[in-house]
Amino acid sequence: MAEYEGDIISLAEANTREKGYASEGKPCTLMVIESKGNQIAIDPYLGDKDGKLTWGATINHSRNNENLKPFVAGKHSDRPRIFLVAVHDIPETVEFLWNYNDTDWECHADSQTLPSEN
DSSP, X not given: OEEEOOEEEEHHXXXXXXHHHHHHTOOOOOEEEEETTEEEEEXXXXXXXXXXXXXXXXXXXXXXXXXXXXXXXXXXXXXXXEEEEESSOOOTTSOOEEOTTOGGGTOBOXXXXXXXXX
16 A cells, blocks of 8 residues: 655646646646545645655556555545555565546546646
8 A cells, every 4th residue: 555645735736836847847746636525636746855756656557457546535624645555465576556547536647637627
């Protein structure tokens, strides 16, 4: 299990940061979720004291071979937490993968198409 940690921010701030990361040449890995009826984003760059991506944000994407599924703890709180949990035993030599756009849990993690603000 890995936690997708970071700074919890509004969608407006997420859009601003996304543009800044693009201008710096950094991959943007903001995760957008719904919490307390609002869409918020988790910025993993600010989850690490050195401004590096947190470990959970470095796990790669697979649409068909994911072996991790996201779980949102405290979804209706001010500080929701996202955990990537194994869906089965994963051998040591197998890469961790999850589907960034898994609609089963109503999360959108592809920051290239952040939802627009309402």
